[in-house]
Amino acid sequence: MYNDGAYTESYDCFKFEWYNYGRGTAESAFCHGMQQVAAGTHKHAADxxxxxxxxxxxxxxxxxxxxxxxxxxxxxxxxxxxxxxxRRLLVAIFEPQLIDGWRIAIDDHTPDAYPADYEYAAGLG
Known part of the structure; x- marks a missing residue:
């Protein structure tokens, strides 16, 4: 969903997953960090x-x-x-426009979300 520009939905999914892991786990740190990435990108894009x-x-x-x-x-x-x-976050802190249109790769691909992904995110609220 992040790659689709659906930063709020992406944030919600990372937050939900973050709550599933205990403190101190790599999964928790990853989800919490990516939640902040989605929120920061939303802040930049919205304004x-x-x-x-x-x-x-x-x-x-x-x-x-x-x-x-x-x-x-x-x-x-x-x-x-x-x-x-x-690396992208470090550079974007100084050059915010470098976050515009950025897509996060998963297994060397930058996938789009499926309708089922949006349905899942909608059910989290």
Whole structure:
């Protein structure tokens, strides 16, 4: 859903999964970090047309938090190139436009969500 630009739905799914894991697990850190990625990207995208830096301060804060959570997560985690995610976040903190249109690869592909994915996300609320 993140790759579709559905950042709020993506956030909700990561949050739901984050709650399924205990503190201190790599899965928990990954889900919490990716939740912050979705929230930061949403902040940037939602405020993009309202002037320079409108949502970018919030994006920078959320990306910094995401980097903290993702710090100890393996570079390749369940097919996600976490090292590439960390690099993109670091660069986007200084050049927010580099997050525009960014898609996260899973097993070297950048998949779109299926209708069933959106149905699942809708059922979380």
């Amino acid at each position: 993009c047309g309202r002037g320079a830096d409108a949502g970018d301060a919030g994006m920078r804060s959320l990306f910094s938090t995401a980097l903290g959570y993702l710090q100890g997560v393996p570079d390749d985690f369940y097919g996600v190139d976490v090292a590439a995610v960390r």
